[in-house]
Amino acid sequence: MNTYIFLPPARKPTGGITVLRQIADILHQSGRSVHLVARETGGWRPEGLEDAAPTMEWNDLFLKPGDLWLVPEGWVNALSPGLQARVRCVSYVQNWAYLFSSLPSGVQWHSLPVEFFSVSDPVARYVAQATGRPSLILRPGINREIFHAPDIRPGGRVRIAYMPRKNKALAAQIRSLLEHRIGTERVRWVEIEGMDTFGVAETLRSSHIFLMTGFPEGCPLPPLEAMACGCLPVGFSGYGGWDYMRQAEAEPRFMPWWSLREVPWSGNGLWCADGDVLDAALCLETAVGWFENRDEILPTVLQAGQQTADTYDLEAQRTNVLAIWKEMEEQ
Secondary structure (H helix, E strand, O other): OOEEEEEOOOOOOOHHHHHHHHHHHHHHHOOOOEEEEEOOOOOOOOOOOOOOOOEEEHHHOOOOOOOEEEEEOOOHHHHHHHHHHOOEEEEEEOOHHHOOOOOOOOOOHHHOOEEEEEOOHHHHHHHHHHHOOOOEEOOOOEOOOOOOOOOOOOOOOEEEEEOOOOOHHHHHHHHHHHHHHHOOOOEEEEEOOOOOHHHHHHHHHOOOEEEEOOOOEOOOHHHHHHHHOOOEEEEOOOEHHHHOOOEOOOOOOOOOOOOOOOOOOOOOEEEOOOOOHHHHHHHHHHHHHHHHOOOOHHHHHHHHHHHHHHHOEHHHHHHHHHHHHHHHHHO
16 A cells, blocks of 8 residues: 655644654654655755655655555645546544635535544544544654753743744733732742743753643643643643543543543643633743642642553654554455
């Protein structure tokens, strides 16, 4: 089975494209035939990957029976070569919010001979409820050699790292709420912006808390990377984050209305409903107090974060990818 993976154009770093390249690299290293198919020449390429899988141009693509054509959600038109060639077409849903965003007028998923991969358990639930079709779960992975905890936890004022580009207005509201409640001298805000992977990891290691303001999300990597770097994550789940997010404080914290899969780790963060800026600020206040008072719950929560991050390392991703392709090849 030859695998072809559509590579959307990008001029700046994106987690989704990194995951596509990781999948291709894993398949290539396993001895399978795989090509990345670039819609445009040039563009951004992620760092830290062996990038062994060959890349071909869109105009050179020629699909034949028995091939697998993988396209990320949001690029429905890119399925056309696979549909025309009547090969096995898969839509990889990395963010549930874009499942319907690019469907042409009058076209429904019901009418397309397309299978689905989902990036997380919540996304698989969404796809099943929306389309009536099951999907195999293909999770991302983080590099634990880059994202790891510091030897010594940072001292001084509690440092809160966050990504301003993720729902900037809500992040500003959360900051204002927290500062009005506890003042401006107890914490230091650290912006993660314009950094490469190594810079992000260093910033997280020098911080105590990571504020997650992004949503919607399929399986958000920043909170996982923050856990890996020894931070306490706080904030929104993006819905897809509930693949691994578990509440560290039972009351009065938010819990999702749907059932969560069983996981071996305990509470790994303080999570609130998406867009709930007040609860996010209250969660932050609780987290700041844990660090200032060296609360006895803190080591347990941080250790749960390490366990969570270990479960999403590159080896786990590799095992996941190869298991799925073996299943596809046997069908």
